[in-house]
Amino acid sequence: MTLNTTVRDVTDRIIDRSRTTRESYLARMRAAGEDGPARAHLSCSNQAHAYAAMGADQDRLATTRAPNIGIVTAYNDMLSAHQPFGAFPDIIKDTARAAGATAQIAGGVPAMCDGVTQGQDGMELSLFSRDVIAMAAGIALSHNTFDAAVFLGTCDKIVPGLVIAAATFGHLPSIFLPGGPMTSGLGNDEKARVRKEFAAGKIDRAALMQAEMDAYHGPGTCTFYGTANSNQMLMEIMGLHLPGAAFVNPGTPLRDALTRAGTARILQNTALAGQYLPLCDILDERAFVNGIVGLMATGGSTNLVLHLPAMAHAAGITLTLQDFSDLSAITPLLARVYPNGLADVNHFHAAGGMPWLIAQLLDAGLLHGDVQTVAGPGLASYSEEPILTGDTLTWRPGPAQSENDKILRPHSDPFQSTGGLKHLKGNLGEGIIKLSAVAPEHRLIEAPARVFETQEAVIAAFRAGELDRDTVVVLRFHGPRANGMPEVHGLTPTLSVLQDRGHKLALVTDGRMSGASGKIPAAIHLSPESATGGPLARVRDGDVIRLDAEAGTLENLAADFAGRSPETLDLAAGHHGTGRELFELFRANAGPATSGASPLFPDGDAA
Structure with a gap:
């Protein structure tokens, strides 16, 4: 399908507007990449400090040229969305070892929950936590002992902060491994009804508390389509996830298989594997335009209108509100997920999810299909969905039609003709x-x-x-x-x-x-x-x-x-x-x- 003229024109003006800063950014990334594996330039003492606690991996780190992955994690068990990440490092390390490589937890970053701080004084730290996360991730990667980076984060400010850091270290191949949404609990419309009744004084706090606990009941992201799940859509449509990875529930065999596959993929993208793919080649102007289109097509979070420009700045790219507005005007709304409908993200995923959405937007000429992604050249593979047969992970074509037209509609018959x-x-x-x-x-x-x-x-x-x-x-x-x-x-x-x-x-x-x-x-x-x-x-x-x-x-x-x-x-x-x-x-x-x-x-x- 021919690229929509507005998508092309907005992309061209972003490229023109950003030319000087983008060229400067890429020159820095190329210079860093040409230095080769950073740890090769460290002294023996530097390296000994970095490998001292690595046990059986010590010798491989010190004497071979096998890739070493740096894991930056937002794990804590106060956030339901980040609790699943506690198990990820062992999966990543075991997968790396099986490939003859190594992985280390480079560092942790803070992760606060706006659901906890909503209406409280702590909410005044929330937006700035994004920038703290970017700096904390920068410190984690500053040890210069890594050939690639894996980022573990999901929620509101965490993913944007990690992307800012990833772009700053854009000479490294990088991938984002999601944790997935919690299984469905109390319906979002029912939750909203109970909240309104409490605000109107019709029910007591005990009834409100029971409804909230029934809604937020287990590990994973909250199931409404807020910033956390908008982030996951964004990482997939911008090519930073593996295809179909965004909305697989945590603690499932498919989720673990995708984590192993993501680790294997990032090892393949390192310079030591012979097909070097740095993040700076993925995060270009076209990727950000694809992200904005995805945001509009799904009625995504308003917070991303703050985060996307900050993320783009870190990659030498300048976005304006006019870019968002012009892309919104030509992007049809294809998804109804709460608060834009009654469905939650699990229902969205079951109806066709990201593979269906991306296929529709590609067919409408609203996405740059020729972008680079962590999975390889082109966005077409992101219209496929992962499937686990026994222990074997493969991808198959996504659904040919929406499984529920109250949740997902084709671009020829959208919920509305313009974005959210x-x-x-x-x-x-x-x-x-x-x-x-x-x-x-x-x-x-x-x-x-x-x-x-x-x-x-x-x-x-x-x-x-x-x-x-x-x-x-x-x-x-x-x-x-x-x-x-x-x-x-x-x-x-x-x-x-x-x-x-x-x-x-x-x-x-x-x-x-x-x-x-x-x-x-x-x-x-x-x-x-x-x-x-x-x-x-x-x-x-x-x-x-x-x-x-x-x-x-x-x-x-x-x-x-x-x-x-x-x-x-x-x-x-x-x-x-x-x-x-x-x-x-x-x-x-x-x-x-x-x-x-x-x-x-x-x-x-x-x-």
Whole structure:
């Protein structure tokens, strides 16, 4: 199928925009790759320190030219999605030994859970944890004893942070090995219903707790299509997973077989194996365009609009919100997975999953099929699905048709003709809105503003009956420089109650809404942010705000709006406790949300 002209044009302008920084990045990667296996340049003392604890592998590391894999892991057993990774290093090491190679755990990275910190002070560390993860992974790989890298991570900020680090060490062949989603528990629609009933005071905390435990009940990612599962889609469609690996449940024979196969594959991609494939040759402009298209086609997480530019910066590539908007306009929505539908990711996988999705997007000319992947040249193999027969792992063509057209539809008959995200512009700044779960009748709202500086104040106003009318809730001073740009998804049940009462309602904020944002129209990531004197700091209670999500406009209609002085807020009290005092350097140097809100790239320019 001929490549869609918009996909081609957006790719070409990204290439042109990034030419200087991309060439500089590739020159650094080529120079590092030409040095050959890094540990060959270490002194005997350097190497002895690195191999001292390796037991039977010591001799192979010291005397042979067999590849050595560095494992960077986000394992902990507080996160359900990362608990399965505890078993992965042994599988990787055993597979490497069987191939005459070695593997070492290079280092661990932190992995926090937004589900635990949602609405809590710790959420203000969440976005910046991405950059901490990138730096921690960089430290792990800085020992220069590895011929390839394996990255173990799944959730919200973990995968983007690992990708930033992987791109920084882009001369190394690298692969991402996923853990998979937990099996299905309480349905997502039922979970949402219980949360709304609790917010409305109709049920007690015990009933709420039981529903939450029934929903989040075992190892693996949460089963809704939030940031964690959007990450897994992204890694597969960008060619950093093996085909069909994203949504296989943990603790299954197929999951273990894919882990072994991924290890074997990365060994084949090393320079010592004779078919050197560094990550920098996979993470190019076309791969990032494929990732954005996949995000739009599935109604993926709004958080990735922050993470993809930061990830691209690390590879010398600059993305803009206009790139997202233009690709969204020509990408049909092919998947309905909660919160954009009732199905969870296990249902999505059973209906055809990633092989079906990629085959459809390739057929529509919406993906670059000629990219390089960890599995080899071209994306066509990603329309195949893995199958385990006895102990033998093979791939077969994916399903010829969707197994459930309420979850997956062909590009010729999509759920809607455009993607799940929309770029917003106007006198309130620049931001985004996720439309895939917002009903058409809720996409245009013109109503008086009610201004808040904390989520607690919003909930208090709701309980006092002050929001029981058409309202645009403005939540400001929640950008990266103010307080680390926390998710404000905890407001969703409250705002949903108001919408269900028949009120016109929207949220406008310089904070994040989360990968689970749903039916409430939410203009998020507003930039410039309030803490830097952005337009939200000039909004007053009663100002009429007009949000037209279809047109992509966000305006304050007050006649004197442009001439007002911005309000200021003393944020110092919120910069202490729960580790927040350690992140002052990050807050002070964070870039704008439009370019990823990263302190590593504060000016928004590519590395």
